[in-house]
Amino acid sequence: MNFSDIALARYSTKEFEAGKTIPDALFEQILTLLRYAPSSVNSQPWHFVIAASEAGRKRMAKGVQGMFAFNEAKVLAASHVVLFCARTAIDESYMEHILDREAADGRFADPAFKDRTRAGRATFVNIHRYDLKDAQHWMEKQLYLNMGSILLAAGALGIDAVPLEGIDTRAMDVEFGLREKGFTAVAAVALGYRALSDVNARLPKSRLPAEEVFTILA
Numbered sequence: 630m631n632f633s634d635i636a637l638a639r640y641s642t643k644e645f646e647a648g649k650t651i652p653d654a655l656f657e658q659i660l661t662l663l664r665y666a667p668s669s670v671n672s673q674p675w676h677f678v679i680a681a682s683e684a685g686r687k688r689m690a691k692g693v694q695g696m697f698a699f700n701e702a703k704v705l706a707a708s709h710v711v712l713f714c715a716r717t718a719i720d721e722s723y724m725e726h727i728l729d730r731e732a733a734d735g736r737f738a739d740p741a742f743k744d745r746t747r748a749g750r751a752t753f754v755n756i757h758r759y760d761l762k763d764a765q766h767w768m769e770k771q772l773y774l775n776m777g778s779i780l781l782a783a784g785a786l787g788i789d790a791v792p793l794e795g796i797d798t799r800a801m802d803v804e805f806g807l808r809e810k811g812f813t814a815v816a817a818v819a820l821g822y823r824a825l826s827d828v829n830a831r832l833p834k835s836r837l838p839a840e841e842v843f844t845i846l847a
Contacts, residue, residue, distance in 0.1 A: 630785060637834060639784030641791045642819070644827035647706040651820060655786050656681070656709060659820070662782050663711070666775035670750040671727065674719055674768035675775065676812045678712040678805050686710055692801040692814070693793075700795050708821035712801060713776060714812040715768045719754055772815050783820055793817040 651659075663677055680689040689710045693700040704710050716723070728747055737743040757767040776792060783790040794816045801807065801814035823830050836842075 632781075632785075635781065635784040639780065639790070640829055640832075640834065642789040642821070642823050642827060643703070643791065643829040644824040645703060645706040645708070645789065645819065645821040646824045649708065649822045651708040651788055651822075655788065656820075658786060659709075659711075659779060659782065659788075662778055663775060666778045668771040668774065669767070670753050671731070672719065672750070672754070672768070672771060673727065674716040674771055676714045676716075676807075676810070678714065678801075678807075678814075680704075680710040680712075681708075688804055689801075689817070691804050692796040692798070692817075694797065694800070697795045697797055700793050703791060703793065703819045704817075706821065706824075707819035710817055710819045711779070712796075712805070712817045713772045713815050714807055715765070715772055715815050717765070717808065717811050717813050719758070719764055719768060724750055724754065769815050776816065776818060779818055788820050789823045790818055790820045793819060 660679075668674065678689075680686045686705050686707065689712065690701050690704045692712075693704050724747070727750075728743060731737065731746065732743055737746070754764070757764045761767075780790055780792060796814065796817055798814040802812075805814075807813055
């Protein structure tokens, strides 16, 4: 697998072929990547709402109305749409929940390792909660790490995708009862297969030159 080839071939799909569905076995790999994506101090401050049916996509389309209507066709024609949701709080009970899961999964050969992990995680989380006061923004950053993984993985699997920040997050919160569950919508990714009429597929990629974006230290 050549990641340069994948990076050069993938692009933000503007038009999906309606009715063409991602095989279950391939989408299972996407689900695995969503779950196992890296996050700072293994905080995993996320939840994913996944539309894999016409009915599900119609519900998701409630978040692409009005000023975001330009994204409605993508949502309705895609095979799957993943709504990326961030936690609205990262408190002690949630951190203990992560710790208990890590213990159950055999992460701590010695009880002292568990205490060390608890203290280390609390240090970084508290920096964002109390010092920088940007805990919500910090948690959303973890979602974008995850989203980048999914976009690259989709390209590697031969799946087309487009990230969608143009959504009504409040409408999504209401539609899926997210705030009551302790989450809020941040962005979405639509996945499927490009339509032959997708103009963006035929356009050359454009990026800033290497000498402008890299500083190579001798």
